[in-house]
Amino acid sequence: MRIREMIEGRKEWRAHVARVKALPRDYQIVYKEIQKYLFKVGPVQLTEGTELLSGIVDLFEEGAAMGKDVLEVTGRDVAAFCDDLIKDSKTYADLYQESVNQEVHKAIQKVSKKTK
Structure with a gap:
């Protein structure tokens, strides 16, 4: 990874974290x-970008703007x-x-070759 890509990645991550804190x-x-x-669970591409996490923040920002409780947005079973x-994503598992x-x-x- 080149230095410019690392810097851009850090800038994106900081902006993402600021959105979460808001x-x-x-x-x-x-x-x-x-x-x-x-x-912990995956998916593998989660470490390659913040698209999934940014999408969650987008969804949460919309829910908060509408005055919804967070569990109205996710449902009571957050793991589900x-x-x-990530159901269609390859995971570490x-x-x-x-x-x-x-x-x-x-x-x-x-073993098969040895027993022949």
Whole structure:
């Protein structure tokens, strides 16, 4: 990554954080929990950009402007809300499952060759 790209990325992130801090407190709390959840569960492309997180902030800004409670926006099951957002995305869990399956298949092939 070039220096210019790093600087632009930092500027974008700072602007994003400022938007989150401008949200009502309950929205900030839920946003931070969503962010933690997504960083633990995936998706893989989350680390490549802030589109998903910015979309959540957009949604939260609209909800706050309409005077809605944050759980009216996400639903009571915030984890399910997150899962729905990433349902078509490749997650780190998916990558790990693929890795495990590849290793199992390699090991079985080695054993099969030795027993022939």
